[in-house]
Amino acid sequence: MTEQDPFERRLTDALRAYAAEPKASDGAGTSLEESR
Amino acid sequence: MSRLAARVHLMGMSGIATDAGLHRSDAELAADGDADAFARLVETHHADMIRLAYVVTCNAAQAEDSVQAAWINAWRKLPSVRDTVSIRPWLLSIAANEARQILRRRRRTRTVELDAETLAGPDSDPAGAIRRLDLVRALARLTPDDRQLLAMRYVIGFEAVELAALTGRSPSGIRTRLSRLTARLRKDLGDD
Numbered sequence: 001m002t003e004q005d006p007f008e009r010r011l012t013d014a015l016r017a018y019a020a021e022p023k024a025s026d027g028a029g030t031s032l033e034e035s036r
Numbered sequence: 037m038s039r040l041a042a043r044v045h046l047m048g049m050s051g052i053a054t055d056a057g058l059h060r061s062d063a064e065l066a067a068d069g070d071a072d073a074f075a076r077l078v079e080t081h082h083a084d085m086i087r088l089a090y091v092v093t094c095n096a097a098q099a100e101d102s103v104q105a106a107w108i109n110a111w112r113k114l115p116s117v118r119d120t121v122s123i124r125p126w127l128l129s130i131a132a133n134e135a136r137q138i139l140r141r142r143r144r145t146r147t148v149e150l151d152a153e154t155l156a157g158p159d160s161d162p163a164g165a166i167r168r169l170d171l172v173r174a175l176a177r178l179t180p181d182d183r184q185l186l187a188m189r190y191v192i193g194f195e196a197v198e199l200a201a202l203t204g205r206s207p208s209g210i211r212t213r214l215s216r217l218t219a220r221l222r223k224d225l226g227d228d
Contacts, residue, residue: 007222012190014166018175019087019191022096 063120084192085131091187092135092180102135125202128192136180166225174224182217189214
């Protein structure tokens, strides 16, 4: 990633922390019932 | 014909078994209907797709729905994908599109559903960090397209050139849009 100013670094940290919040499913339940 | 396709073609012509001498990616295998390879794609990319969809929708349930729909879409479209090398950006774009469609279907293109869990979040923010609640409120004021761009850039880590290739815009156009977005957030988040 290109060099960021201090605000962008704080924004990146905050966005990444926020984005990681959903209790991650691993996709194991992903259904392909509607197949090709 | 791509170099890979040409190589496969030539190997087939000469009667050499392709699997022995040529490693095929999970994306290529999945495109040919290999469900195990597709499951490995899910395992590899699902978490990033959820992160991206969550920033676009600001709603965990909608993010999950978006990514489920994205996988079904990906399974259908994979056979027609020419560039299986760029599978990650392709999958992430599908997830973002599904997230935006979910918002559009609910006629909430300019607002997001901030559920109790989203608003509650962690108890405290580290000193000097952007406060979580401030961030959520600032995100809610952006359009889904802007949230997608932010997530692609700052959560996923794509550079402007990659974002330009994904969106069909120019790298300078992407940089300008990002610059305006961060300027707005800088103001909204009290950093000016």
